[in-house]
Amino acid sequence: MSFVLRRPFAVSSTAFKQFSKPSNVIRAFHSSSPKSSNFFNPRPLTSTSNAQSLLKSQALRNGFKRSYQTPSYQPANPAASGNLTQRLVMGAALVGGTILATNLIFNRETREDGGMPPFEREYLNQTFMHTGLGVGIIALAARTLHQSGWSYRLMATNPWLVVGLGLAASFGTMYGTFYTHPDNYIQKYALWTAFNVTQAAILTPLMFMSPAILARAGLYTVGMMGSIAFIGATAKQEKYLYLGGPLLAGVAIVAISGFAPLVLPATAVRTLAWTENIWLYGGLAVFGGFTLYDVQKILHHARMSERGLVRKDVVNESISLELDFLNIFIRMVQILSMRQNNRR
Template sequence: MLRLGLSSLRPLGPAVGRTARSNIRSFSNFRPNVLQTLQKQRQALSLSQLKFPRYSTDVPIIEATRPISWRRVALIVGGVAATVVVLEGALNRETREGLSAAERSLLNSSFAYTGAGLAITAAAARAMFTSGAVYRIMAANPWVVLGVSLAGGIGSMLGVFYTPPENTVQKHFFWLTFNAFQAATLSPLFFLNPAILARAGLYTLGVVGGLSYVGATAANDKYLMLGGPLLAGVSVVALSTLAPLVLPVTAVRALAVTEAIYLYGGLAVFGGFVLYDTQKILAHARLAEQGRMKRDPINEAIGLQLDMINIFIRLVQILSMNNNRK
């Protein structure tokens, strides 16, 4: 870092002060000459000699639309497909024969509610952004906004979990309320470049699609043992978000480490949660088929939706950081 010493800003003794004062006093002696010079220059200078930038009013200044780079699209699709193949080969060496009717039904219903919830969240977040509600939210007390969003999200999520599936109206009401609070939390993301959001969304679909396919075709209960380590990992990631409130600003290296834990460690943890939640859905489907628990796809969808949102947010932050470095 470049440091500027205070000694370079101090006057160099009484002599400088006396010189400055004498210059101020003697300014009146040069004033007539200065006025005469300015008057002569103004007479000699004409507007025709000045050069101003010319702006054409015939053609509007509109940025031309860039053509679609099919090469980049092909590379992204190929990268997503390669990711699925690598994850399948590395994590799914022991596969199962196939899904039963109950497992397939609950898995399809859970992912249908997950997709619907994400669509509702994205549409509501866009509506909040265009209506100006985001500006009012950001202008308010950030701690109050954070507290209300956190309390509302957790409260509505608990309402979904503790409402029996037979009470359809109340359960869907809490589910829509949960999506509304998630939309309020994610709406400031629309201030970012839409290209970054689109790329992050595509990468999220690729990662979650590959991991959920691995979890669905893996042997029974293979990844359910990850529950304890994933809970510990979430605790570490959550504590890393509080590091800027505890560590001093001068601890640059420590803050960089905690940021890496939050971003890349969070990606790994929530990617593991996709595996865990997918296999948990299959286990719950077998229990429901045996009559030991109730079939509830909305409860299963909440976990998958939170996994996808957390992965998406971290990918947006990583892509934004890489874009700013260019």
């Protein structure tokens, strides 16, 4: 044993004795292969078994098959498109009826010069174009500021600070635009753009309202101002210029009623309700009158500009109409939101 352990690679002769006799397990290369058993060989499939297995596999695939074919889309409310069309038609009829009614009531005495001269028409069209452009700048700037989070920071600020800075920025840019010479285009339009952006920064919290309410308020404002502007443009010359003094007194009362919630205590419910009604409906009447007055004032300035008495400045004229539009629009939004809350 010790010898074997000393030579680990030596193999004893008895170890080869078990391999001396050939075994049937070891197969020579020239011998034939033994017959294999049928245990590991698949059974031959008949035609019946083939058909059954095919049907089973097909049924299995169909059972786990996921269908991606969706049914054709059908609107949940088939009358939704009809209701939208009906609302648009009713809105257009309302605007057209308002224009016709105001024309019949307030514009019985038309111009005696046979219509608007070309210079006045061009002056008025350019003023309306700048008004629409200014309102578009305000809407775009308000949307951009709202998405940047300006509305939240503005509402978290002290209201007196917001009012003070807002009025200072508005009056500063507005009077800067007024006193800039029309020939100085860069400074004129820069201050005018700054005025529009200032208005957008103040009105940004309106973006919290529903887009449907904002769209309806814009449509009603355009209809109201369009009908009143049509009356002012086709009425007799300088017919409504006398409204300047009474409208100035009315806007002072409306402004004081607007500051009432900042001064009066919350317990004065009835007084606050009266001041809110004055601010809403009185403001609509006052700024509707200002629209009529401003249109006739624009035509008066057009005639003076044609004679060489004043310089042509449609940017200054558009600011007045922009302020009328914004004040009417804000009140329309508040009235529509109050009606929606009452329906709930």
